[in-house]
Amino acid sequence: VQLQASGGGLVQPGGSLRLSCAASGFTLDYYAIGWFRQAPGKEREGVSCFSSSDGSTYYADSVKGRFTVSRDNAKNTVYLQMNSLKPEDTAVYYCAVQYYYSDYPCLLPDFGSWGQGTLVTVSS
Numbered sequence: 602v603q604l605q606a607s608g609g610g611l612v613q614p615g616g617s618l619r620l621s622c623a624a625s626g627f628t629l630d631y632y633a634i635g636w637f638r639q640a641p642g643k644e645r646e647g648v649s650c651f652s653s654s655d656g657s658t659y660y661a662d663s664v665k666g667r668f669t670v671s672r673d674n675a676k677n678t679v680y681l682q683m684n685s686l687k688p689e690d691t692a693v694y695y696c697a698v699q700y701y702y703s704d705y706p707c708l709l710p711d712f713g714s715w716g717q718g719t720l721v722t723v724s725s
Contacts, residue, residue, distance in 0.1 A: 602626045602714045604634075606696050609719030612686055616723070620681040622696030622716060629672065633699040634679045635712050636670065638692035638721075647707020649681065651699060659706035663689070686723045693718040 608620040622634055633651035649670045652659040658670055664683075672679045679696060697712035 602698065604696050604698065604714055604716035606694060606716040606719040609694060609721045611722045611724065613725050614687060614723055616686050617682070617684045618686065618721060620683065620694055620696075620719060620721070622679040622681070624677045624679075628674075629677050629679065630674050634672070635697050635699055635707055636679075636681045637695045637697065637707070637709075637712075638690075639695070639718075640689075640692040643692075645695070645709065647709075648694070650707040651702075652706040653702035654704060654706075661707075683721070686721075688723045691721060691723050693720050 603625045605623045612618050635650035636648040637645050638648050639645040650659050667685045669682045695718045696716045698714040700713050701711040703711050
């Protein structure tokens with residue numbers, strides 16, 4: 602089971618990027634994939650995850666309305682579309698497989714098989 606995140610780079614404020622999370626060794630169809638990020642000097646935080654309490658997609662307040670998750674099961678890939686990027690979105694972005702379903706979304710212990718991360722830098 603392996604995940605590979607890609608698509609990061611340098612983008613100006615207000616710009617867009619689409620991150621990809623490609624899976625190998627297993628089929629994504631049966632798993633929820635979470636997106637997380639870690640800015641320099643800060644803890645890893647959940648960006649978007651499956652919310653088991655209501656079956657919806659959870660987005661952190663800081664990205665709600667700007668980020669969208671999608672998946673292409675035929676390509677075994679999950680995407681994170683990021684629009685209207687802000688300097689505070691600068692971080693290493695990770696994807697991970699959700700193995701457990703707690704009452705709250707994006708709890709780190711619920712996730713494993715972390716990808717290596719891709720750096721997103723938002724700067725003019």
